[in-house]
Amino acid sequence: xxxxxxxxxxxxxxxxxxxxxxxxxxxxxxxxxxxxxxxxxxxxxxxxxxxxxxxxxxxxxxxxxxxxxxxxxxxxxxxxxxxxxxxxxxxxxxxxxxxxxxxxxxxxxxxxxxxxxxxxxxxxxxxxxxxxxxxxxxxxxxxxxxxxxxxxxxxxxxxxxxxxxxxxxxxxxxxxxxxxxxxxxxxxxxxxx
Numbered sequence: 001x002x003x004x005x006x007x008x009x010x011x012x013x014x015x016x017x018x019x020x021x022x023x024x025x026x027x028x029x030x031x032x033x034x035x036x037x038x039x040x041x042x043x044x045x046x047x048x049x050x051x052x053x054x055x056x057x058x059x060x061x062x063x064x065x066x067x068x069x070x071x072x073x074x075x076x077x078x079x080x081x082x083x084x085x086x087x088x089x090x091x092x093x094x095x096x097x098x099x100x101x102x103x104x105x106x107x108x109x110x111x112x113x114x115x116x117x118x119x120x121x122x123x124x125x126x127x128x129x130x131x132x133x134x135x136x137x138x139x140x141x142x143x144x145x146x147x148x149x150x151x152x153x154x155x156x157x158x159x160x161x162x163x164x165x166x167x168x169x170x171x172x173x174x175x176x177x178x179x180x181x182x183x184x185x186x187x188x189x190x191x192x193x
Contacts, residue, residue, distance in 0.1 A: 107146030
């Protein structure tokens, strides 16, 4: 159901280079009965999915490390970020997307995933909704080295870490990625590892 207090008036594309940056003008019916016109920018990069692979026997998780330009220009001295495997849906459903991304980025071929929740990651400026998954992995599922797709400019390092070490890396600031922290905490809260 649409919000009856919001009326979209105009959408102007400011940039359509990598993804789309829109300037949206809308009116808001305020509590006092008056109407106010506002404009905001919204970055549309599509929706995505993220997964945390875990192994109950070895008490480990699979994470990735790669260069992230926005973090580099905002104080991350190396630009490298440790993250859970993730990707854009690219017209796939979330489950198919995350299975594909898992194989491309980590080299693990998984068949069963569990959706745990959905979240808007930066709702003040980005339209993306992210679908969160977890899945068990074993070394028998490793079919290639992973690392991402060369044609997409990906250069991804695959990390297998103990669950306890990954939690400590949140405390030390070595893991600063929100989606990764959320999934690690999910495993902890649910007592999965």
